[in-house]
Amino acid sequence: MQAELAPRKKTRPIRVGPVTIGGDHPIVVQSMTITDTRDVEETAAQCEALADVGCEMVRVAVVDDEAARALGKIKERIRLPLIADIHFNYRHALTAIEQGVDKVRINPGNIGGEEKFLEVIRRLRDAGMPARIGVNAGSLAMDLVEKYGYPTSDALVESAMRYLEVCDREGYTDFVVSLKSSSVPMTVQAYRKFAALETGVPLHIGVTEAGDPAYGAVKSAAGLGGLLVDGIGDTLRVSLLGDPTLEIPVAFDILKATGRRVINPxxxxxxxxxxxxxxxxxxxxxxxxxxxxxxxxxxxxxxxxxxxxxxxxxxxxxxxxxxxxxxxxxxxxxxxxxxxxxxxxxxxxxxxxxxxxxxxxx
Ligand code: SF4
Incomplete structure (x- = not known):
């Protein structure tokens, strides 16, 4: 059965703390806390609970300046590489960089335009810090929505390529890309089209807003399974409603079922x-x-x-x-x-x- 497995798409390795995403490295399982990031102890405890069940890196929501300033204290208390999840306010990304997180996830479509994206990219580059450029069907640039009429896989890929060109001009290569939507067909097509461009950029794969644990697991398996069999994906998150520790065994089961990463019988x-x-x-x-x-x-x-x-x-x-x-x-x-x-x-x-x-x- 394993003989039918396509080789992994070639991507460049990106270091995130002690973990490497991409290249020949094992596909990394990650998750996201659901605590209020401003509550350092509770957030750190959930990060540790995720580490206990095998999660390999963790993302926390940065909702305001207080949450951004809590990142350093959370990082001190946990074993996993810490990723700051930034939407809407580019200044939170700058604070996260100052706080010394291991990686910043930005959604360039909602942080206020190219100048702000540029500023974040330059600061990441100068700090030697990796990022995820997370393109999302729900926050595409208006001209792309107008061009395609509605979010499509082509619009997601075109959007990602625009940001890649900006990073390229700035000499910043230390990032992974995600192209997410809550539609399995759109997500799968977007990743396949992006992978076919052979940019060498590692891919974070996932189906966003997958749903309650039972249906979310099925939806994630449907979306991620085909990609993994095709050799696409360097890190993944299974998005389930509720306790994030439930995401980890599902993620490892998808990796096992596709033969991409088998860590137990x-x-x-x-x-x-x-x-x-x-x-x-x-x-x-x-x-x-x-x-x-x-x-x-x-x-x-x-x-x-x-x-x-x-x-x-x-x-x-x-x-x-x-x-x-x-x-x-x-x-x-x-x-x-x-x-x-x-x-x-x-x-x-x-x-x-x-x-x-x-x-x-x-
Ligand atoms: S008992 Fe199991 S192995 Fe035997 S025929 Fe039925 S399903 Fe197949």
Whole structure:
């Protein structure tokens, strides 16, 4: 399956604190706090909660000058690279730079015109600080809206290219770009068209305003999945309503499902059907729980009967193909043991434990 994965689009690496976005570096998972940034302790606590679940960089909303001046104190209290999210007032970007954040996200479409964008870019360049230039369908320049009639993927790309040219003239290259909309087709088309221009600029991918956790996860997977398979995307955020820590496992699951970044076992289970002869739901739930902390990037398949079971199990790194009250344990395509139903979970988990130990000593 991995053989079908397109190579990553070539982009230049951008350092954000200790993390690198782009080049051959792993696709970085990021999120955004929902606390009032002026509340330093609460915001820092949420940043730390995000770090605990695997988030790799965090963005905070800079709503006013007080929030901008809180950034340095937040940065002192957290482990993750800190990104200042700026809309409307370019002065907040200048304060964020002075506060020594790790990256600034600006939306050039709403900070008051090219002169102000230029001033921010020059200050970023002089401070050696990276940025995200975030183009958004909701804040396109008026002439582009007039030209295209309404926001389109072409309008998003044209808008991004304008800002790129400004950065180019100023000698500033230390940035990533995003081209977001709440429409999956528009978002996907915009990123594909931008990637085809081969600018070398790393891409932050995401579907904005994705929705409540259940639908937002589906919408993000629909938008980001195709891009990742195409090799597009160097950092991503899954945008879900509510607790941002919920975004992180969804982001890693999208990376895992697309084969772009696998940091723990992928458990493949059949949906089950009238042919099922074992309690597959219980077995899969138990396997998932017992592998909860495993960091082994392998495919584990648990199939309910002999129709597809042996074939699928052979494709996986390790797997069980069940029959009537028994199962066959396959490892790297070879059947290693026949098991009773009540032995399956223990045998599978023990075997994976051995694989983990082997990987640790390799
Ligand atoms: S593997 Fe067997 S039990 Fe599972 S869905 Fe396929 S046919 Fe049904």
């Amino acid at each position: 992928e458990i493949v289970a059949c949906p089950s059907c009238g042919r099922i002869e074992i309690d597959l739901e219980r077995i899969v739930a138990e396997v998932k729980e017992r592998l909860g902390t495993s960091k082994l990037p392998i495919v584990v398949s648990v199939l309910g009967c002999v129709v597809n079971g042996p074939g699928e199990a052979r494709e996986a790194d390790i797997g069980i193909a069940a029959g009537r009250g028994f199962g066959m344990l396959f490892k790297k395509g070879v059947m290693v043991r026949k098991l009773k139903e009540d032995e399956m979970v223990d045998a599978l988990v023990e075997e994976i434990g051995r694989m983990e130990a082997e990987a640790d000593t390799a």
